[in-house]
Amino acid sequence: MEKIVHHKISDLYKTLSLPFEQELDFTILSIPDIHPQIPFKSPILQADYFSFILTKDGSGVYYLDDNRFPFGSGTVYFTNPGHIKSYELNESNDAYIITLTENFLRENVHSEIYSEFPFLLAEIVPPQKLSQTDFEEFDILYKQIETEFKKDSKYKNKILGHMFLVFLLKIKEKFWLDYDAIEEGNRNSQIVRSFKQILEAEFRNVMEKKQNNDKLQVQDFAKRLNLHPNYLNSVIKSKTGRTVNDWISKRTLAVSKNLLISTSCSSKEIAYKLGFSEPTHFSRFFKKHTQLSPGAYRKSNKL
Structure with a gap:
């Protein structure tokens, strides 16, 4: 090639x-x-x-x-x-x-x-x-x-x-x-498709690995896609209605819920797996999006 x-x-x-x-x-x-x-x-x-x-x-x-x-x-x-x-x-x-x-x-x-x-x-x-x-x-x-x-x-x-x-x-x-940028994003946007594939792969790694991870940022995806971070964010926002950080936050929340329900990892361990520098930052993030602390969420969804 x-x-x-x-x-x-x-x-x-x-x-x-x-x-x-x-x-x-x-x-x-x-x-x-x-x-x-x-x-x-x-x-x-x-x-x-x-x-x-x-x-x-x-x-x-x-x-x-x-x-x-x-x-x-x-x-x-x-x-x-x-x-x-x-x-x-x-x-x-x-x-x-x-x-x-x-x-x-x-x-x-x-x-x-x-x-x-x-x-x-x-x-x-x-x-x-x-x-x-x-x-x-x-x-x-x-x-x-x-x-x-x-x-x-x-x-x-x-x-x-x-x-x-x-x-x-x-x-x-x-x-x-x-x-209509949204329509193109839903149909045939190569950048949107590639971004979503990388996003899913990164969070799949979070689920499978035991070591701590760095918190994902716009520039990480831009580097992988060989795009300027501002341009990537403009493409994703115009074609999905959500920013790159919105997409990252949504997947972070979904993965954190999964880890709280399906594993015995502590809230502190989950925080570091997801790239939060402090467990308190993870707790604030989680409560902002669910109105529950990680511990209360785990307790309310315990099988």
Whole structure:
């Protein structure tokens, strides 16, 4: 199996042998300029940034997780962080790619970026074919963004952010007005599925092991899924209605109830198995969710 390369925007620049002076949060590049040799096949990537590709004249195939998406001229396409992806270019005469981080989106586009544009968390996104009139609008926007990107202004990021806000509003208007993150989360969210699998595996280990465990946190799951913790929490919240910590708390409570009823472990032992630093912290957690102390719960459910 081909090795998966984990990419930041600066890694993209290194791969393309392009100069950069610091870590990048936003960039726009001409695809024919960065891939002069056609046909081209990219390495398999897992990027921690968003990519927006406008193909005016060209064709190829995008691969996203287990999906294959052919594309042609007059298309707009985007990918978000975390997915396993690659692409092939068969023709590339006129096309642009914008790459930007979640940090840039929050700071310069909209502080509640996923509330305003929930489609940014969509996972299965085929290239969108535009009419000639609509494509010209996007083409003009891309060229304006490229012009501002090349300028050296103290307000550069804010200007780019406001221009990209218009771009996102146009995408929302044309394709994503009816996007329902919860519906996608219930049907085919790979991130939600993977998160739930890891969550169940971790708590299965708690049930089976006798030694103490560390308390699970958002960053533990983000690291396993190669995602930024903020992005993972945004995906899980938007697609399940509950945060990562809500999911962890619910499983912690369920497992603690099971251990209290089905084992002779003391409340102190259960606390340490579940990663609580002090038994009193576990008691407060348990009483908050059940209105009973661990001891009272065990007594009331004794067989």
